[in-house]
Amino acid sequence: KLDGRGTFRFFEPAMDARMQARRRLELDMRQALARREFQLHYQPQLNLADERLVGCEALIRWRHPERGLVSPLDFIPLAEEIGLIVPIGEWVIRQACRDAASWPRPLSVAVNVSPAQFKSDRLVETIVSALSHAGLPASRLEIEITEGVLLQDNEKTLHTLHRLRALGVRVSMDDFGTGYSSLSYLRAFPFDKIKIDRSFVSDMEDKADGEAIIRAIAGLGRSLGMTTVAEGVETAEQLRRIRAEGCTDVQGYLISKPLPPDDLLRLLAAGSPFPRTPPVSDPS
Numbered sequence: 040k041l042d043g044r045g046t047f048r049f050f051e052p053a054m055d056a057r058m059q060a061r062r063r064l065e066l067d068m069r070q071a072l073a074r075r076e077f078q079l080h081y082q083p084q085l086n087l088a089d090e091r092l093v094g095c096e097a098l099i100r101w102r103h104p105e106r107g108l109v110s111p112l113d114f115i116p117l118a119e120e121i122g123l124i125v126p127i128g129e130w131v132i133r134q135a136c137r138d139a140a141s142w143p144r145p146l147s148v149a150v151n152v153s154p155a156q157f158k159s160d161r162l163v164e165t166i167v168s169a170l171s172h173a174g175l176p177a178s179r180l181e182i183e184i185t186e187g188v189l190l191q192d193n194e195k196t197l198h199t200l201h202r203l204r205a206l207g208v209r210v211s212m213d214d215f216g217t218g219y220s221s222l223s224y225l226r227a228f229p230f231d232k233i234k235i236d237r238s239f240v241s242d243m244e245d246k247a248d249g250e251a252i253i254r255a256i257a258g259l260g261r262s263l264g265m266t267t268v269a270e271g272v273e274t275a276e277q278l279r280r281i282r283a284e285g286c287t288d289v290q291g292y293l294i295s296k297p298l299p300p301d302d303l304l305r306l307l308a309a310g311s312p313f314p315r316t317p318p319v320s321d322p323s
C-alpha cells in the first residue's frame with residue numbers, strides 16, 4: 040500500500056513465508072539454551088613436526104527437536120543479528136573450558152568468537168570466569184576471530200584482544216585469505232596462529248595457484264613467528280603438499296571430523312591413529 044494504489048507485489052507471499060521461517064527459527068533459538076539443545080563437537084588439530092595432537096576446535100551443533108542437526112552456518116548469523124550470540128557464545132566458552140579441563144592430555148581448546156560478542160563488553164569477564172570455574176589455565180584457551188571482528192570498532196576490539204593476550208589466552212586469525220584485508224590485520228595485532236581457509240586447500244589440487252598461496256602464507260607465518268594451520272584437509276595428497284609447503288599444523292576430515300565429547304575422549308585415550316605421510320624428502 041505504501042507504494043500506492045494499483046501496485047502489485049507478486050513476491051510478497053514468498054517473502055512472508057521466509058519471514059515466518061526466520062521468526063520461527065528465532066523463537067526456537069531463544070528456547071534452545073534452556074532446553075539444552077546445543078552441543079559442542081571437537082575437531083582435532085595435528086602438529087606436523089611431531090604428528091601429535093595439539094588442540095581441538097569447539098564447533099557448536101544445534102540438535103533441534105524437529106529439524107534434527109542444524110548447521111551453525113544456518114543459525115549463527117541470525118543469532119548474531121538478534122544479539123542471541125552473546126548468551127550462546129557465553130555457553131560455548133564455559134562448556135569448552137569445562138570439557139577441555141576433563142581431557143586426559145593438556146591440549147588447547149579453540150573457541151570461535153563472533154563480532155557481536157566482541158561488542159558486548161562482557162567477553163573478557165566471561166572468559167576469566169569460565170577459566171577459573173573450569174580450573175583451566177588461560178594458556179590452554181584459544182579464541183578464533185575472523186576479519187569481521189576487526190572491521191568493527193577497531194580501537195575497542197584491539198584493546199579487548201590485548202587484554203585477552205595479557206591473560207595468556209591465544210588468538211588465531213580464522214579463514215585467513217578470504218577477506219579483503221587479511222594482511223593489514225596481521226599488522227594490527229600479533230596473532231599466535233593463522234588458519235588458512237579451506238578454499239585454498241581445496242584449490243590446491245586443480246589450480247597451481249592454490250599451492251603457491253599456501254606456500255606464501257606458510258612463509259609469512261614463519262617470518263612473523265605464527266603457527267599456520269591448514270583447514271579442511273581431506274586427502275593424503277593435500278596433506279603431503281601442505282607439509283611440503285611448510286604449514287605447521289593441519290585440521291580436516293582426513294585427521295578427524297568434529298567429534299562429540301565422548302568420542303574425542305575415546306580418541307585421546309587410544310593414542311594417535313593419524314595418517315602418516317612420507318617425509319618431504321622421500322623420493323617416492
Ligand code: C2E
Binds near residue numbers: 098
Ligand atoms: P570455522 O570456524 O572456519 O570452522 C571450520 C568449519 O569447517 C567447520 O564447519 C568444520 O566442521 C568444517 N571442516 C573442518 N574440516 C573440514 C574438511 O576437511 N572438509 C570440509 N568440507 N569441512 C571441514 P562447521 O562446524 O559447520 O562450522 C561452520 C562455521 O560456523 C565455523 O567456521 C564458524 O565460523 C561458525 N561456528 C561454529 N561454531 C561456532 C561457535 O561456537 N561460535 C561462533 N561464533 N561461530 C561458530
Ligand code: MG
Binds near residue numbers: 096151183213
Ligand atoms: Mg574457526
Ligand code: MG
Binds near residue numbers: 237270
Ligand atoms: Mg575457518
Ligand code: MG
Binds near residue numbers: 214
Ligand atoms: Mg568459517
